Amino acid sequence: MEIDTMLTLYRRMFLIRSVEERIKAEYQNRNIRMAVHLSIGQEAVAAGVLLAARPTDCCLSTHRCHAHYLGKGGNLQEMIDELYSLETGCSRGYGGSMHLFDKKVNMWGSSSIVGGSIPIAVGMGLALKQAGTDSLSISFMGDGGGDEGAFYESLNLAALLAVPVMFVFENNRYSTITPQAKRQAALDVILKARSFGVEGVSVDGNDAVQVYETCLPAMDNIRQRQRPFLIEAVTYRLCAHVGPGSDFGPGRRPETELEEWRSREPLGRLASRIIHERPNGAALISAAQAHVLAEVDTVFESAKRRFDEVNARVGLAAPKPPDPSRV
Amino acid sequence: MEEHITSKRMSFGEAIRMAISQAMESDERVFAYGQGINDPGGFFGSTVGLSDKFSEVRCFDVPLSEDSLIGMGVGAAIQGRRPIYVALRFDFLLLMMNQIVNHAAKWPLMSGYQSTVPLTIRCIIGKDWGQAAQHSGAYHAMFAHVPGLEVVMPSSVNDAPRLLLASIQSDLPTIFVESKPLYELTGEVELPIEPSPLGQASIVREGDDITFVAISHMVEFAKGVAQDLAEKNIQAKILDLRTLSPLDEKQIITSVNRTGRVAVFDVGWQKFGLASEVSRLICMTPACRLISPLVSVGQKWEHSPGGCFREHEHYPIQQQVVTEILRLF
Numbered sequence: 329m330e331i332d333t334m335l336t337l338y339r340r341m342f343l344i345r346s347v348e349e350r351i352k353a354e355y356q357n358r359n360i361r362m363a364v365h366l367s368i369g370q371e372a373v374a375a376g377v378l379l380a381a382r383p384t385d386c387c388l389s390t391h392r393c394h395a396h397y398l399g400k401g402g403n404l405q406e407m408i409d410e411l412y413s414l415e416t417g418c419s420r421g422y423g424g425s426m427h428l429f430d431k432k433v434n435m436w437g438s439s440s441i442v443g444g445s446i447p448i449a450v451g452m453g454l455a456l457k458q459a460g461t462d463s464l465s466i467s468f469m470g471d472g473g474g475d476e477g478a479f480y481e482s483l484n485l486a487a488l489l490a491v492p493v494m495f496v497f498e499n500n501r502y503s504t505i506t507p508q509a510k511r512q513a514a515l516d517v518i519l520k521a522r523s524f525g526v527e528g529v530s531v532d533g534n535d536a537v538q539v540y541e542t543c544l545p546a547m548d549n550i551r552q553r554q555r556p557f558l559i560e561a562v563t564y565r566l567c568a569h570v571g572p573g574s575d576f577g578p579g580r581r582p583e584t585e586l587e588e589w590r591s592r593e594p595l596g597r598l599a600s601r602i603i604h605e606r607p608n609g610a611a612l613i614s615a616a617q618a619h620v621l622a623e624v625d626t627v628f629e630s631a632k633r634r635f636d637e638v639n640a641r642v643g644l645a646a647p648k649p650p651d652p653s654r655v
Numbered sequence: 656m657e658e659h660i661t662s663k664r665m666s667f668g669e670a671i672r673m674a675i676s677q678a679m680e681s682d683e684r685v686f687a688y689g690q691g692i693n694d695p696g697g698f699f700g701s702t703v704g705l706s707d708k709f710s711e712v713r714c715f716d717v718p719l720s721e722d723s724l725i726g727m728g729v730g731a732a733i734q735g736r737r738p739i740y741v742a743l744r745f746d747f748l749l750l751m752m753n754q755i756v757n758h759a760a761k762w763p764l765m766s767g768y769q770s771t772v773p774l775t776i777r778c779i780i781g782k783d784w785g786q787a788a789q790h791s792g793a794y795h796a797m798f799a800h801v802p803g804l805e806v807v808m809p810s811s812v813n814d815a816p817r818l819l820l821a822s823i824q825s826d827l828p829t830i831f832v833e834s835k836p837l838y839e840l841t842g843e844v845e846l847p848i849e850p851s852p853l854g855q856a857s858i859v860r861e862g863d864d865i866t867f868v869a870i871s872h873m874v875e876f877a878k879g880v881a882q883d884l885a886e887k888n889i890q891a892k893i894l895d896l897r898t899l900s901p902l903d904e905k906q907i908i909t910s911v912n913r914t915g916r917v918a919v920f921d922v923g924w925q926k927f928g929l930a931s932e933v934s935r936l937i938c939m940t941p942a943c944r945l946i947s948p949l950v951s952v953g954q955k956w957e958h959s960p961g962g963c964f965r966e967h968e969h970y971p972i973q974q975q976v977v978t979e980i981l982r983l984f
Contacts, residue, residue, distance in 0.1 A: 420767025427765040441757050447723035451730020481723035
């Protein structure tokens with residue numbers, strides 16, 4: 329892979345990671361007044377899939393949509409404004425963290441009803457086909473989406489009506505803290521897709537290069553053949569299902585698993601590869617990081633300042649401090 | 656340029672088909688889909704021949720996957736298409752609630768009103784000939800309760816195609832509610848069909864003594880009651896609401912202010928329905944007073960029975976309604 333492509337992947341992943349780390353840090357100030365579902369640990373899926381996509385391809389997501397929005401190239405300031413409930417937010421203050429929308433980059437929104445956006449993505453693909461374009465629809469879902477009937481109905485509809493849609497089955501193996509094996513009798517989603525007439529492939533979702541290199545020919549294929557395709561990206565969420573905390577420990581996810589997946593987290597892996605392949609790799613990465621961090625800082629400071637200005641007018645009471653007994 | 660307005664006598668099903676055909680002809684973004692849509696019977700004639708005329712790309716049969724079919728319609732609509740989904744019965748919309756309420760109705764707002772959902776869902780309320788509890792449901796009030804949805808309920812052959820055209824042209828998701836008794840009607844339809852604005856009631860009959868607020872096939876029923884009352888020198892004004900949401904509150908209030916009496920003729924049940932909404936409207940309007948109790952005409956508070964004798968008892972009976980209204984005077 330070209331070094332430029334690897335660096336682009338890295339920049340996008342680092343942007344997603346930095347934004348989410350900053351959300352975690354700011355969350356204690358209680359002015360991001362909404363639930364946030366972080367993708368820390370899953371950045372390679374959003375970055376790899378969406379770098380392989382064209383700007384004209386249309387994307388839909390789930391409640392965990394920050395990474396997909398940023399991966400698609402959604403406006404950062406408007407996203408953070410949305411998290412700070414500002415009218416200048418990407419969804420004009422109506423959507424919030426779970427409903428990020430940026431028509432300019434064909435990010436068409438997301439549903440916080442698990443599985444809800446899957447059939448909608450099939451409809452977007454149908455419309456793109458009817459309009460005679462060679463664009464495709466990209467449907468992000470989690471393994472929880474695979475519990476829902478809508479997922480299977482959508483596989484059937486997409487195959488039956490020959491819809492150009494890429495199903496991205498982002499398998500982080502948990503619905504909140506309930507493992508996939510406790511929810512699904514058969515785990516092989518590729519087999520399930522095939523039985524509905526949808527071809528698919530499973531990849532290491534923490535390897536951005538593999539995700540990207542798998543998606544590129546798969547997407548070409550969808551465009552040419554006007555057929556759906558499913559990619560399963562196996563990954564792991566390093567934060568809690570919701571909020572800035574963690575959900576590891578007795579009765580929750582096992583700590584040992586966290587250690588295992590931390591060692592496989594996607595940013596470090598890509599950085600090692602870049603450094604390994606290029607003598608100046610470390611310098612290139614540092615430069616990319618500095619650039620992103622400066623941008624994130626500017627954007628958050630601007631949003632926070634304007635939040636304070638609005639609240640000086642509206643006068644909402646300070647929210648209660650978070651309950652430490654809840655994760 | 657000389658205008659060529661003609662009118663043609665046709666059945667309710669033909670009028671609906673004419674509206675879809677005209678919409679598809681004038682706008683390539685319009686497509687229709689539904690379970691059995693291309694069957695020879697074609698939804699009581701309302702979709703017959705559409706696939707021959709416009710190809711099966713624009714009028715296609717689908718699997719029994721209600722929720723995802725509506726999701727698919729939402730997605731196509733978000734991308735600028737104008738889908739028309741056809742459901743044989745209103746009851747089947749309950750299988751689509753997640754997509755209708757959680758997605759279609761909320762998508763415009765969730766996108767900060769930067770996205771529209773021009774989706775039309777046609778459905779038919781069953782009545783008579785043993786429709787039984789699961790083919791006779793009239794859930795329009797449930798849908799009208801949800802912000803972001805339009806609920807359209809035509810009562811006549813002339814109005815139905817005009818309202819359907821307006822529904823297809825609307826940028827909001829619209830539930831277009833037909834009823835089986837309407838398919839017995841024939842009437843004159845003006846051609847070409849012009850869309851009729853949503854949210855405007857029409858005055859079907861003038862009268863000063865009592866206001867009848869009616870929808871769908873209950874407009875015909877209300878006409879029968881009004882005729883009987885006229886023999887007793889009581890003149891009813893009949894308002895055909897035509898759309899439940901948006902509701903023509905102004906015309907209801909104006910008329911009730913004048914007559915001081917009101918009877919509501921609903922296709923659905925009497926509780927938490929149209930009569931409740933009309934009552935809310937009257938009670939909340941300053942100086943709007945009733946001089947006698949509101950009369951609520953609709954289905955009894957249970958589901959429609961399948962056997963013909965019990966079914967007969969279930970729906971309002973004209974003579975009983977006339978007697979009830981006469982007691983007000």
